[in-house]
Amino acid sequence: MNLLRVEALSREFGGVRAVDDLSFDVTRGTVHSIIGPNGAGKTTLLNLLTGIYAPSGGRILFEDSDLTGRAPWEFAVAGVARTFQNLQVFFNMSALENVMVGRYRRERCSLGAALLRTAVLKRAERACREEAAELMRFVGLGAWLDARADAMPYGALKRLEIARALATQPRMLLLDEPAAGLNPAETLEIVGLIGKLSERGHTVVLVEHNMRLVMGVSDQVLVLDYGRKLAEGPGEEVRRDARVIEAYLGPADAGEPETVLH
Amino acid sequence: MIPWLASARTGGMMALVAAIALLPLALSNNYFYEVAILVGLNAIVCVGLNLLIGYAGQISLGHAGFFGLGAYGSAILTGRFGWPPLAALPVATLAVALLAYLIGRPILRLRGHYLAMATLGMGVIVSIVAATEDRWTGGPDGMPVPPLAILGATLAGERPWYWLVGALLAAAVWLSLNLIDSPTGRALRALSGSEVAAEVVGIDSARQKVQVFVISAVFAAIAGALTAHYSGFITPSKATFFHSIELVTMVVLGGMASTFGAVVGAAVLTTLPQLLTAFKEYEMVALGAIMMGTMIFMPKGLVPSLALLAAWCRPGRAPA
Numbered sequence: 001m002n003l004l005r006v007e008a009l010s011r012e013f014g015g016v017r018a019v020d021d022l023s024f025d026v027t028r029g030t031v032h033s034i035i036g037p038n039g040a041g042k043t044t045l046l047n048l049l050t051g052i053y054a055p056s057g058g059r060i061l062f063e064d065s066d067l068t069g070r071a072p073w074e075f076a077v078a079g080v081a082r083t084f085q086n087l088q089v090f091f092n093m094s095a096l097e098n099v100m101v102g103r104y105r106r107e108r109c110s111l112g113a114a115l116l117r118t119a120v121l122k123r124a125e126r127a128c129r130e131e132a133a134e135l136m137r138f139v140g141l142g143a144w145l146d147a148r149a150d151a152m153p154y155g156a157l158k159r160l161e162i163a164r165a166l167a168t169q170p171r172m173l174l175l176d177e178p179a180a181g182l183n184p185a186e187t188l189e190i191v192g193l194i195g196k197l198s199e200r201g202h203t204v205v206l207v208e209h210n211m212r213l214v215m216g217v218s219d220q221v222l223v224l225d226y227g228r229k230l231a232e233g234p235g236e237e238v239r240r241d242a243r244v245i246e247a248y249l250g251p252a253d254a255g256e257p258e259t260v261l262h
Numbered sequence: 263m264i265p266w267l268a269s270a271r272t273g274g275m276m277a278l279v280a281a282i283a284l285l286p287l288a289l290s291n292n293y294f295y296e297v298a299i300l301v302g303l304n305a306i307v308c309v310g311l312n313l314l315i316g317y318a319g320q321i322s323l324g325h326a327g328f329f330g331l332g333a334y335g336s337a338i339l340t341g342r343f344g345w346p347p348l349a350a351l352p353v354a355t356l357a358v359a360l361l362a363y364l365i366g367r368p369i370l371r372l373r374g375h376y377l378a379m380a381t382l383g384m385g386v387i388v389s390i391v392a393a394t395e396d397r398w399t400g401g402p403d404g405m406p407v408p409p410l411a412i413l414g415a416t417l418a419g420e421r422p423w424y425w426l427v428g429a430l431l432a433a434a435v436w437l438s439l440n441l442i443d444s445p446t447g448r449a450l451r452a453l454s455g456s457e458v459a460a461e462v463v464g465i466d467s468a469r470q471k472v473q474v475f476v477i478s479a480v481f482a483a484i485a486g487a488l489t490a491h492y493s494g495f496i497t498p499s500k501a502t503f504f505h506s507i508e509l510v511t512m513v514v515l516g517g518m519a520s521t522f523g524a525v526v527g528a529a530v531l532t533t534l535p536q537l538l539t540a541f542k543e544y545e546m547v548a549l550g551a552i553m554m555g556t557m558i559f560m561p562k563g564l565v566p567s568l569a570l571l572a573a574w575c576r577p578g579r580a581p582a
Contacts, residue, residue, distance in 0.1 A: 050462050052458060075462070097448055104452075117444065125445075
């Protein structure tokens, strides 16, 4: 059953079609990867799928509602959560508070309760703190429970964003290059974490340009090139597709296969 | 030390209450009381303004306008219409809240410093209206304001006012600390941390900003109305652009995103001019030099910088 349906989605920036007439479905409970060379429109697509950009054309259907043209917070309310390739961490807060912010839609209270700090709110805050801590442990940040966000290393911040996104209890989790900038050991941990998310039944949309990372964890792979769909299907099938190989490596003689294809 | 005592919330709150309770021991005459009351009233405005500037990351250059509207609203309702102050003050405050909502709602949907421009315009209009509509406001010369009467008993003299303002300041700080530590406050801090990340976890940034803008306007209006009733006289100077700048400066000097910083900033900038009268004609030069020095050497503001210094000096930790 389809969780997300993208129909003829387009986005232009001053005549450049960053995403061009793109249609695809994401099935509930699967890991759906979107790959493509740099500049293929992957991040633009994620920004469209979270309401940060409004599409120039096409529709975004999520569950039974049409989210086309809605604000980012409305996508979040519908159940879409994401992480960012270039970190968007709240550096003015503790790590735990970053995750607690993710529970905003569930914890938010009346202004009166917030100003007076009612007993009900205090209890809810304790529960929220506990659940945020649990999520931090789940993503492997158990050692950073008392840390300030601005004191954490890059690899930990990447996972902090995943914990924050999970705190919204999303129906679909979009990961924007979760391994970018990580060393091989950290990349393996992220791959393991994505596997754990998949086991828990999460629907994950994984945007990556590193095909090696994608192959092991994906149920479906969508290859973008110049904003268009180049190929779509199970990983092994896509990997052997001649057009995909050419888009990634250029014409047959110009390749450096080790860097991406393994 | 017991951990909760050391926390900014409880420890700071207790320190503030102790300071308010013990300060009268050092206030040897009515003039000192008067300065202390003005500090308290300015601090109430700054605690509200800090929620907007320090936590929501928005600048208002028109808070003296809200202050002035609260003051003139309560003054006109009591002085011209004979309303009891206890009715006039809430009505004036509600009117200011409504105005802030109407200004904030369209503006805060935009990103950037549009709010600064809009509030600047609003503040200028308020001070011009106050200076020209002399039938209602007494014009540039100002108008007398009836004293604050609570259930028939008139609040007169410096001491009762000191305790009233002290209690209200403590309440304002308490409400502000509660708000910052609530889901709403986390949402506000998230907005100044990363607006896009805040939005994608479901925070409606425009709604949150409007809400905190209205709260900060309400704090200013209440302080304005109280100031009018306390001094018994109100002039348009309290609603001018310069007073708005002064209020923003208090928040920045004390330390943005620090409730106690806002109180300290208000205290310093309200008392300094009184202390610097010794410099006679160089008073303004000395004031400017002190402020420049503070911002150069303590760019985070007084309270956050001093807290950092205290953390360094703690035994067992080498200075970084």
